[in-house]
Amino acid sequence: MMNYSRRQQDEHRVRLAAGLTGFALMIPAEQILSADKRDHRIARARQIAMYLAHVGLGMSLARIATALDRDRSTVAYGCHKIEDFRDDPQIDEWLDGLEEQLRGVAEYGRWSATAGASDQSLRRMQLS
Numbered sequence: 393m394m395n396y397s398r399r400q401q402d403e404h405r406v407r408l409a410a411g412l413t414g415f416a417l418m419i420p421a422e423q424i425l426s427a428d429k430r431d432h433r434i435a436r437a438r439q440i441a442m443y444l445a446h447v448g449l450g451m452s453l454a455r456i457a458t459a460l461d462r463d464r465s466t467v468a469y470g471c472h473k474i475e476d477f478r479d480d481p482q483i484d485e486w487l488d489g490l491e492e493q494l495r496g497v498a499e500y501g502r503w504s505a506t507a508g509a510s511d512q513s514l515r516r517m518q519l520s
Contacts, residue, residue, distance in 0.1 A: 405449050406459040410441040439470030446471050448491040
């Protein structure tokens with residue numbers, strides 16, 4: 393069983409991927425993460441976010457599925473669909489750019505959590 397902090401971290405990572413995807417496609421992340429949106433454009437954006445979480449952040453399909461409250465096979469299907477689009481050089485380059493940006497933000501998050509702002513600094517910003 394996954395402990396709560398690990399699950400919470402996974403949910404934050406998937407939200408980060410959805411936020412970046414939403415920013416790139418001008419779709420609110422809330423729509424991408426919503427379980428009830430069946431619009432094709434939103435569904436494709438959700439697949440991109442799942443793909444980025446998997447490839448860009450190294451998350452397992454099962455962990456992404458749990459974070460999104462979806463079945464692992466749904467995540468696998470979405471990731472395969474996006475991988476198929478990488479045959480197009482422009483899409484491949486676009487996805488590479490998103491992966492790079494996502495990794496950069498995730499790395500900064502890991503750094504700031506361990507060596508960045510002190511507890512006192514975060515309190516001054518009312519973040520802790």
